[in-house]
Amino acid sequence: MSFAFRPARRAAFSVFSRVLSGGLTAAAALALPGTAFAAQPEPWQMGFQKAATPMMEQVDEFHDLLLILITLISLFVLALLVMTVVKFRESKNPTPSKTTHNLLLEVVWTVVPVLILVVIAVPSFRLLYYTDKAPEPTAAEKAAGKTVMTVKAVGHQWYWSYEYSTAEGGKLRFESRIACRGTIDPENRKECEEANKSFQAKHKRDVIRLLDVDNEMVLPVDATVRVYVTAADVIHAWTIPASGAKVDAVPGQTNETWVRFTRPGWYFGQCSEICGQDHAFMPIGLRVVTAEEYKAWLAAAWKKATEDSDGFSVVREPQKTARTGTPVKGTPARIAAASAQR
Numbered sequence: 001m002s003f004a005f006r007p008a009r010r011a012a013f014s015v016f017s018r019v020l021s022g023g024l025t026a027a028a029a030l031a032l033p034g035t036a037f038a039a040q041p042e043p044w045q046m047g048f049q050k051a052a053t054p055m056m057e058q059v060d061e062f063h064d065l066l067l068i069l070i071t072l073i074s075l076f077v078l079a080l081l082v083m084t085v086v087k088f089r090e091s092k093n094p095t096p097s098k099t100t101h102n103l104l105l106e107v108v109w110t111v112v113p114v115l116i117l118v119v120i121a122v123p124s125f126r127l128l129y130y131t132d133k134a135p136e137p138t139a140a141e142k143a144a145g146k147t148v149m150t151v152k153a154v155g156h157q158w159y160w161s162y163e164y165s166t167a168e169g170g171k172l173r174f175e176s177r178i179a180c181r182g183t184i185d186p187e188n189r190k191e192c193e194e195a196n197k198s199f200q201a202k203h204k205r206d207v208i209r210l211l212d213v214d215n216e217m218v219l220p221v222d223a224t225v226r227v228y229v230t231a232a233d234v235i236h237a238w239t240i241p242a243s244g245a246k247v248d249a250v251p252g253q254t255n256e257t258w259v260r261f262t263r264p265g266w267y268f269g270q271c272s273e274i275c276g277q278d279h280a281f282m283p284i285g286l287r288v289v290t291a292e293e294y295k296a297w298l299a300a301a302w303k304k305a306t307e308d309s310d311g312f313s314v315v316r317e318p319q320k321t322a323r324t325g326t327p328v329k330g331t332p333a334r335i336a337a338a339s340a341q342r
């Protein structure tokens with residue numbers, strides 16, 4: 001999808017976006033030495049984070065269209081106001097007109113705003129439908145073996161958990177909690193420092209306070225990923241600004257969005273629904289890697305899951321127990337424990 005204003009927009013915004021993206025890249029390089037790209041909020045940031053998915057590129061374009069429209073409308077209204085104040089001031093216009101109706105004027109000021117709304121509504125609805133469902137792979141992509149990957153994100157008070165479908169006969173589940181953000185308690189401080197040191201050793205960079213997590217979500221670059229979002233307790237919202245995806249995580253309901261990251265790097269978001277006292281401390285950390293790196297990560301994560309370690313576990317399909325017939329969900333250990341109790 002491309003809007004008709006695109007060439008004009010390019011001219012008007014190229015300088016602005018170049019300054020912005022230049023600033024972002026420089027700041028990202030400072031924050032994350034050795035990392036290609038990181039999407040996170042920056043001090044004095046003026047615009048959106050740099051788009052990393054086709055969806056966010058379209059959000060940017062729609063935003064720019066609206067910016068042009070509201071600027072033109074504001075300038076027009078300002079011009080009318082100035083004209084009225086100057087031309088119809090008391091000294092210049094001592095006997096005001098008593099006109100109350102003007103058919104042509106009334107038709108114009110009704111029809112023109114309607115047309116403006118239509119101009120906004122068409123790309124708006126197109127974008128809404130585009131963000132709603134992951135596009136099915138084209139014939140060429142299917143021939144190349146490309147499919148739509150599915151990941152489930154579950155909001156909890158106050159962390160996220162992710163479930164990946166695997167070919168191993170079970171789902172990979174892991175918990176993603178905020179990396180230690182500092183503490184004044186001397187006992188916990190030691191633990192915190194150690195956790196952050198092992199983070200540094202693993203990722204070759206410092207922890208970004210309030211945005212980094214212990215177990216980040218990992219996705220392959222250029223893969224279409226359908227993200228199912230739900231919650232286990234109260235309403236949360238899963239979002240990564242650079243991807244354009246933002247969807248409510250509602251208990252008992254599964255919402256859907258999708259992402260396709262066009263370049264590797266780190267991407268960060270935060271729960272965007274006021275969900276309780278630690279709402280600010282359940283960030284979303286995502287690392288986008290090459291297909292090979294993803295395979296290696298998945299194999300290592302699956303190994304950890306089968307060992308039930310480090311917050312990683314395997315979710316089997318619900319199994320029915322012989323006595324009660326009630327399905328039991330959870331890790332192999334939990335299913336075995338529940339079966340033993342019955």
Ligand SMILES: [Cu+2]
Nearest residue numbers: 236237271275
């Ligand atoms: Cu939340």
